Amino acid sequence: MKRVLETVIFWGLLAALWEFGVGWLGIRRYLLPPLSAVLGAGWEARETLLAETWVTLLEVLAGFGLAVVGGVLLGVLIHLSPLARRTLYPLITALQSMPKIALAPLMIVWFGYGFASKLASTFLFAFFPVVVATLGGMANVPIHLDEHFKALGARPWDRFWRLQVPAALPAFVDGIKIAMPLAVIGAIVGEFIGAEQGLGHLMTLATANAQTDLMFAAILVITALAVFLYWGVERLAKAVWWRGISF
């Protein structure tokens, strides 16, 4: 109860600061509209916002899913194959070191203005932490358990599924927690560069039309979406409850 009160008071104060602060400081409305104006604009455009949110949500989820599947496959491949570690891994690292925002226009050129380019951009932003987390997790088998499995005559397949995978899961869920916010960024960046739909697209439109209040409404929705998705991933990560228990 006390916690709830704390939260309500904190966010209430923040909202009040925004609402009245802009007036007191004399900030012009097209630079930073008061909160009520933002909420008003959002309510007025609720149907558009909802539709665009749906588009962005699908892009994020699909891109995140692709990043998780692709990242795990790449991670496992690099872990298992010395050749892949020598060739693919440096390539992926180089790709990661590139500013991905610079690749986003290329995604539009390659995949067009629609869903596919957003999927590609989301994947690019989100997959690297999954690869790194998978690699770290796979290397995380304690040596004494490895020996124990050897003494028990475990076949490689059993060692992989019964020991290595569960031992890798704590690191893996940390990786996807990092990947989720990046996936949201990836989708929005893709929509910024070139799109006909989505919250990022709505933001660029609102900016072009000097509808700062609508732009802020879109930012609030994006933030809420990102927080909600992160919370979802955290819930999912709780399934790996042995994270933090030493073996």
Place this chain on the structure above:
Amino acid sequence: MNAPTQEESAQSLPAIAVRQVLKTFVGKHEVKALEAVDLSVAPREFVSILGPSGCGKSTLLRIVAGLTPYEGGEVRVQERLVKGPGPEIGVVFQSSNMLPWLTVAQNMRLGTQLRGLPADTIKPKLAALTETLGLKGFENHHPHQLSGGMRQRAAIGQILALDPQILLMDEPFGALDALTRDRLNVELLRIWQELRQTVLLVTHSIAEAVFLSDRVVVMSGRPGRIVKEISIDLPRPRRPEDIKSHPRYGEYIAELSRLMGVFNDEH
């Protein structure tokens, strides 16, 4: 001396035969871990290897287990030339090696699954072991919810479920407090009395070695070699209160302490 053990060792081939085994760890500095070690363990015999840390006693056990390759000599377990782990051997380590994501029951079953033993014959055995090891009621707990002693019981249960003819134990109670250790020693002996596997136990506790073993092998380090073998001629079944007041018990402790270079036993 234990009469049946004597007879059997005279008649049958040794369960474990280590002949002139060499082991050198190569790294920045070469370390001669074992130099021409000979060791023979008869079927159903309980032998302890006693020695200071770093004397190579664990290395010797791991070689017998097929976990560490050796350079010279020959190691045979029930006639099989050891080149890797074998199905007749069960190894209990100092770390209980419980998987944190499995329950106690699942952990105890794991070894049998990895070895591909039939589940239907294993089930009653696991139930009996759970009872014997005092783990009843804890089957659905996870290892981190148990004490170190309980975890080690479960670890022993996991290995005994395999029904190994040869039990190798590498300081199985080394991480436990003295009280728990004593209690588990008594339990181990009680179980062994029934099942009578061949046991090779590595320990640095003199009292533990004397209490449990038919024979104690003393090693010294750098390079690791066997300096002395002492047969423990104490009656079985052994109970701590009888054994510790037995006149020969003190003699064994004193002699082993002298060999180990300590003058006070830990108890």
